[in-house]
Amino acid sequence: MTQTRSKMIPLFALGYILLVWLICGFTNVSGATVGATEAYKNNCCRKTWMEIGYDIRKAVCCENHLYPGAERSRCGGQAFNPEEDTCCKVENGYTKTAVTEGLSEKVSSCCGLKAYNPLNEICCQSTVVAKPAPKAHCCGQEAFDVDKQLCCGPTHNKTILTRYSSDHLCCGNNQFDSKAECCCLIQNALKTQPISSSCCVKESARLGTKAHNTFQELSSQSTVVDKPAPHFQCCGGKVFNNHTQLCCGPTHNKTILTRYSSDHLCCGNNQFDSKAECCCLIQNALKTQPISSSCCVKKSAHLGTKAHNTFQELSSQSTVVDKPAPHFQCCGGKVFNNHTQLCCGPTHNKTILTRYSCDHLCCGNNQFDSKTECCCLIQNALKTQPISSSCCVKESGRCDEAPPVYNPHTHICCVGCVSERKSEWKPWIDQFYVSHGQHYCGTELYWPHTQICCNGHRHHKKENTHCCGVKAYNIKDPRMKCCAWALHTLTIGHEGQCCGSILQTSMNVCCSSEDEEVLYSAKTGYRCCGHRYYNPSLWSCCAGKLSPVQQPRQNESERVKESILLSVNNLNETNLCDEMRIGTLESVSPHSIMFGNVLKIHGRNGIVTHMASPQILKTPDRCSFPKLIPGNNYLFDEVNVFADFQHNSILQSLHFIISKCHRP
Incomplete structure (x- = not known):
């Protein structure tokens, strides 16, 4: 009955279109529904190269050449x-x-x-x-290794020296023991001298300061003074005990005060009891006020309960901590350097990251290079994507940049691309088709029973047809491999391992973590630690985390660990289609991983059954397992844990496995 209706509707539609054509004078309406729709379609994401139309999600043009490839940039x-x-x-x-x-x-x-x-x-x-x-x-x-070596000498003639001890410092192109010697300028040459020699006491004319031993003395405003103890510091031209005193006031007018208690802090050139008072800026002057005063209440509500000296301290999650420099700020309960670090993540779960470059920005608890990536909200989770992907607002490396803001009366936004609205588009014609069982595919109309919509592109539906980016393919065809949004045709004997959207070769290594899949050129001896490819002589890896190697070991192989998150998309049919489990990670211990809400999948039989919770996966070698995040869903068997990078929900993962494996 359904098939009969689907055949009759196009005939009815054809008659209606013909009537409209006769009345209104349309000359480009064809008999077939698809053909009629073509006359009004959006040509979404299409640009022109040498008068040839192309899809900017399938190719890129550079210097009057058209290069195919969905992931290409310029x-x-x-x-x-x-x-x-x-x-x-x-x-x-x-x-x-x-x-x-x-x-x-x-x-x-x-x-x-x-x-x-x-x-x-x-x-x-x-x-x-x-x-x-x-x-x-x-x-x-x-x-050079800063822990074991020194870089000495003038800029034009640097020399790397093996450092004898942590007390040794540079003196010209040589080094000296700062506990027993000093470095003096003698006859325009830097030379080491015994610490008791006259030159160590005299002022150096060239340096404008007295040569001094930084472990025993302090240099303050061109004056060298004795350093009574490690906790003594400079305050202007004097030395103060930062345990019992305070150094208050602006740089040009420092004052040393006897600290009344550990609760007392600076307020201008004076001190105040931070338990009973606060320091307020009143008419451009710092003044102490009772803690019950309006300015203290306002500050307390904003910063927490303890008032503090904003010039020397930071209030972070109601905790006052020392402020090392003006460019340091709070990140959760810690302090970070906003010149070299990033404070990422939601308010309740802040993470301090070493900033790779000034182009790197936060994306959830991770960072991304804003020149090559963007941060997208995918299935309620923030994830980095290549700037060429459809979710990125900015289209990089294209001949014609799509405007981020558009006029809906003159343009249409389709799957992240902006295209000019055609004058012949009529709202009533779209409504007519939709009312008879059609749906939108981007801005085109299609028949869901006979066609499939792949990211704004229509294809004829055949048996086992699935989408891979903008293309359609037979998911059971062993020659076809979908890697993220890119469809690949496998050659004979190729295993078909994906790394993101790329098909891996024997010359490459794919390192993967919860956040990224990254392809590297293979190097002898290197290992994966999450998505990082590391040199074992520099780093050690455990559960996806890298740590600097402190001392080389005799048996290097004992220390070398590889920790990657395996992809379910790279499993061969035998392993994928036999018994597999999927569940929510609840907790991780040194010797086991616990999952809840577990389903057992038998893809070949098309059977899904629930299992008693929790399910425990033993991990004899925890370091070799990747970093896993509680609350996330993973597939697992008796030995390994897998992620489904290609799908964003359990339902999509189940559908993929059963569609690929089930033989009815």
Whole structure:
């Protein structure tokens, strides 16, 4: 009965369209419903290259060349894929660009026109060099270990020295023991002298200050004074005990006060009892006020309960902490440097991250490179996406940038793209088709029973047809592999392993975590720790977390751990279609993982059954397991845990497994 109706409706529609054509004079309405719709369709996301229309989600044009590929972006006049390559730009009067292959923009930094991995490498004077240690700094064009080495000498003639001890410092191109010696300028040359020598007591004419031993003395306003104890500091030209005294006032007018109690803080050149008073700015002057006063109540409501000296302290989650410098701010209950760090996450769960570059911004509890990515809300979770993806408002690397703001009377917004509204579009014609069983696919109309809509593109529906980005494919065809939004045709003997939207080869390694899947060029001895590809001589990995290697061990293989989050999309049919479980992670211990709300899936039989909670997965080697987040859903078997990066809900995951495996 349903099939009969679906055949009759187009005939009825054809007659109605013909009548309208005769009355209104339309000359481009065809007999078939699809053909009629084509006359009015939006051509969503279509641009023109050499008078040829193309979809900006399927290709990119650069320097009058059209490059196919859904994930392509533009680097100057060259097309590249930011999922596996990096575009570097240098501006020196004019702009130069270059593409570094084999290193994704997700994890790279640029050193001039060359991209590098800052986890294992460092950029020194426009030269990429391997890090000798996690705490590596540059010494000219070389890198050195700041814990074990010194970089000494003038800028034009730097020398790397093996540091004898933590007390040794530089003196010209040599080093000296700061506990027993000092560095003096003698006849225009820096030389080490015994700490009791006359030059260690005299002032240095070249430096304008007295040479001093920083462990035993303090240099304050060009005057060297004895340092009675480690907790003594400078206050103007004097020394004060920061345990029993306060150094108050502006920089040009410091005053040392005897601290009445540990609760007393500075307020201008005076001190106040922070339990009974607060410091208020009244008519451009700092004054102490009773804690019950209106200015204290206002400040207390804003900062918490304890009033504080805003010049020297920060109030963070009702806790007053020292303020190291003006550019330090609060992040939850901690202090962070907003020049080099980011404070990310919701109010109740703040995380301090080392900021990779000034282009990096927060996306939930993680950071992203705003030049190559954007932050999208996907299934109520913030996730980073390539800037070329449909969810990103900004379309990068296109011939014609889509305007972020549009006039709905003259343009249409379709799947993140803006297209000009055609004059022949009529609201009544759309309503006519929809009223007879059609639905919208972007701005096109389609028949759900005979067609499938893939991200604004219509395709004829066949048996086992599923969407992969804007394309449609047979999910049971072993030659086809959908990686994120990109559809690939496999060659004979290819395993078909996905890494994000890319098909992995034997020359590449895919490192994956909860947040990212990143493709790297394979390197001997390197390992994955989440989505980071690390050098085991520098870092150790446990449960997706990297830690600096303190001391090299004799048996390197005992320390080397690999921790990645496996993808269910990369399982072969045997493992995917046999018994699998899916559940919500409740907790993790050193030896086991606990799941709740567990369903058992048998994809080949198309059977889903519930299981008693909790379900326990034993983990003899916790370090080899990835970082897992309580509350998130995972698939698992008797040995491993898997993530479904391609789908955003349990229902979608179940549908994928049964659609691919079930043989009725």
